[in-house]
Amino acid sequence: MTHGLFITFEGPEGSGKSTHAHRVAERLTACGYEVVPAREPGGTPTGEAIREILQHDAAGEPVAPQTELLLFASSRAQLVQRVIKPALARGAIVICDRFADSTTAYQGYGRGFDVERVLSLNDWATGRVVPDVTLLMDLDVALGFERIHQRNLEAGHGEDRFERETLEFHQRVRDGYLALAARWPERFRIIPSDQPVSVVQAAAWDAIAGLLPALPEGGRHEG
Numbered sequence: 001m002t003h004g005l006f007i008t009f010e011g012p013e014g015s016g017k018s019t020h021a022h023r024v025a026e027r028l029t030a031c032g033y034e035v036v037p038a039r040e041p042g043g044t045p046t047g048e049a050i051r052e053i054l055q056h057d058a059a060g061e062p063v064a065p066q067t068e069l070l071l072f073a074s075s076r077a078q079l080v081q082r083v084i085k086p087a088l089a090r091g092a093i094v095i096c097d098r099f100a101d102s103t104t105a106y107q108g109y110g111r112g113f114d115v116e117r118v119l120s121l122n123d124w125a126t127g128r129v130v131p132d133v134t135l136l137m138d139l140d141v142a143l144g145f146e147r148i149h150q151r152n153l154e155a156g157h158g159e160d161r162f163e164r165e166t167l168e169f170h171q172r173v174r175d176g177y178l179a180l181a182a183r184w185p186e187r188f189r190i191i192p193s194d195q196p197v198s199v200v201q202a203a204a205w206d207a208i209a210g211l212l213p214a215l216p217e218g219g220r221h222e223g
């Protein structure tokens with residue numbers, strides 16, 4: 001079976017996941033690869049509806065931590081079945097802005113649910129579809145918050161539900177990510193993200209360049 005390449009971007013708030021996932025996707029597309037971008041929660045119509053509930057309490061009531069954990073898993077299950085598996089099967093490169101490690105870091109280490117239980121829920125929801133490589137955009141939590149605050153100010157919108165959590169919560173999330181990277185060193189690449197965008201982007205590219213599949217026979221992918 002053909003297998004493309006599954007790349008995920010992870011890291012605490014404002015660490016540059018979306019910025020660098022987008023740039024890497026553009027560069028790979030320019031090289032001639034079929035690139036399938038996705039984000040979590042979301043990436044499918046069902047997932048985007050779940051995203052609204054999770055990020056903005058769109059259902060009009062606070063989301064209980066247990067519900068939150070299961071909604072993330074639901075969004076991910078839909079994304080895997082509808083988007084990620086078919087894309088990998090036809091040899092595409094999937095670039096996902098957050099994936100299962102986010103749930104382990106936020107709901108496990110952050111909220112305090114048993115980490116092994118969260119990992120086994122993730123395994124069930126994804127059917128053990130695991131990224132080939134995970135770029136952990138690592139950044140001081142306070143610096144990430146400064147960046148997000150600035151970004152939200154420029155975009156003219158307020159903080160989402162997770163951005164309103166305490167600094168201590170986000171510190172546990174960052175430490176959790178580092179623990180996951182230590183546990184699976186062959187999958188994770190830690191990218192220090194306190195440098196200018198161009199420097200961080202070069203490091204992100206270096207982390208994946210050696211893993212790229214051969215371009216399809218007959219050349220470039222045409223849309």
Ligand SMILES: Nc1ncnc2c1ncn2[C@@H]1O[C@H](COP(=O)(O)OP(=O)(O)OP(=O)(O)O)[C@@H](O)[C@H]1O
Pocket residue numbers: 011012013014015016017018019020147148150151193194195196197198200
């Ligand atoms: N290396 C960098 N130096 C300075 N600013 C940066 C850098 N990388 C990203 N930024 C800026 O920081 C803000 C947050 O970046 P981005 O949205 O990519 O982070 P994120 O990890 O996707 O955040 P979130 O957790 O909210 O999804 C953006 O305004 C972005 O332009």
Ligand SMILES: [Mg+2]
Pocket residue numbers: 017018019097
């Ligand atoms: Mg983002």
